[in-house]
Amino acid sequence: MYKPKSSLESPRFCGIRTFMRLPYVNETVEADFAIVGVPFDTGQSFRTGARLGPSHIRDFSSLLRPYNGVQDIDIYEYCSGIDYGDIDVIPGNIHRTYENIELGLEPLFNADITPVILGGDHSITLGSLRAAAKKHGPLSLILFDSHTDTSEALYGEQYTHGTPFKRALEEGLISPENSVFIGMRGSMVTPNDLDDARELGFKIITMREVRELGTDEVVRQIYERVGNHKAFLSFDIDFYDPVYAPGTGTPEVGGATTVQGIEFIQKLKDINFVGFDLVEVLPAYDSGQLTAIAASNTIYEMITLIALNKRRRVQEEKEVASLESSK
Secondary structure, eight states: OOOOOOTTTSOTTSSOOOGGGOOBOOSOOSOSEEEEEEOOOTTOSSOOOGGGHHHHHHHHHTTOOSEETTTTEEHHHHOOEEEEEEOOOOTTOHHHHHHHHHHHHHHHHHTTOEEEEEESOTTHHHHHHHHHHHHHOSBEEEEEOSSOOOOSOBTTBSSSTTSHHHHHHHTTOBOGGGOEEEEEOSOOSSTTHHHHHHHTTOEEEEHHHHHHHOHHHHHHHHHHHHTTSOEEEEEEGGGBOTTTOOOBSSOOSSOBOHHHHHHHHHTTTTSOEEEEEEEOBOGGGOGGGHHHHHHHHHHHHHHHHHHHHHHHHHHHHHHHHHHHHHO
């Protein structure tokens, strides 16, 4: 069982920086999830620097503790996790980086280890979806973001942080009729930006609609859309208002609070997730580690979902065994 070092035995400022002080294991072992860094930001179109996001998130995550009080679970009582380290990216070469992401994640998916990926800019999600779909087929995509990232191209380039889900759709990696994008807001290039994404088949719930509908209704619509399909959750840190997460490449006003974002993830515990990522953390603009705090706690809730799913499976297996023994 892989779990973090105890802060009662070793101070949090000791040791190399892994997520939650998990053991660094760069091979497939018997584990339920693996933290994977992808420090790539060549796909960014405005501020750069998200290549330093994984280390920034890991640095603050040492403060996280194993017991999730809201979900009433000690994560590592049920769940084994490792920090897999970083994928070796190729700065300036997005296609070779995609190849490395696929090769790096493929052993994890094949071993049924759920990757929790730290970006890096949002272009990296295309590589992750390629690896995930190779094992699981077309996935439901749940996206928390201020932008749809379904542009045809930016500056004539088809592979950027603004285009990954248009490419993923074209490659058959995601099922648009079972996917939902939440949090879109801000100024747009054309009046058709959101409608273009809807025409591709995606369900769009803008940030204004989130406020009007409320968290529970949005969550209900997510479940209705995703159903029993295997899903990938992608979380752009700019889903949060820049008051809560200033360190990002393309901030937009009017975003979610950290309370709202974490509540959304906590309520998705019955969805069949096969992978997660959190992207676009840019340390150079992060005042007081606010973005690192938001990012690491959001990832913590993703890991909690994995633990809850494992606990549910263990309980179901015990119930089946009890029924069989009573026959």
